[in-house]
Amino acid sequence: MTTPLSLHVGAKLPPVELDPVSRIDLIKYAGASGDYNPIHTIDDEALKLGLPGIIAHGMWTMGNVSKLFSPFYEEGFIKDYSVRFKGMVMLDDVITLRAELLDRQDNLLHFNVTATNQAEKTVIEGKVVFELIS
Secondary structure, rough: OOHHHHHHHHOOOOEEEEEOOOHHHHHHHHHHHOEEEEEHHHHHHHHHOOOOOEEEHHHHHHHHHHHHHHHHHOOOOEEEEEEEEEOOOEEEOOEEEEEEEEEOOEEEEEEEEEEEOOOOOOOOEEEEEEEEOO
16 A cells, blocks of 8 residues: 555555536535535526536535545645646546655655546646645
């Protein structure tokens, strides 16, 4: 099993493939987050604004990136996290999350993270700093 302590620069965490994005995922996220913008849940509203259909909340996708680090929460935590939104996530998209270790500084691990759809289009890219518990 891969552990943060055993990682070397250039190492990649096992990718995480999410289930296809469903309408219920977005409705649940709207309720949990308080973001009821209708472009995330109502087809007609999204179409009125020129979108091809409802789109996932950017923060829904961003939040899912943390699943890459779930296996390591007994060894540390995400200390810092930043992303750029690069593309829209649509219903039925299959998102794959990836992380690569860029640098180690004592107990701080610096990762590049990405989320791509089934067409390999990047929808999120960013950085995560994972702090190991001493």
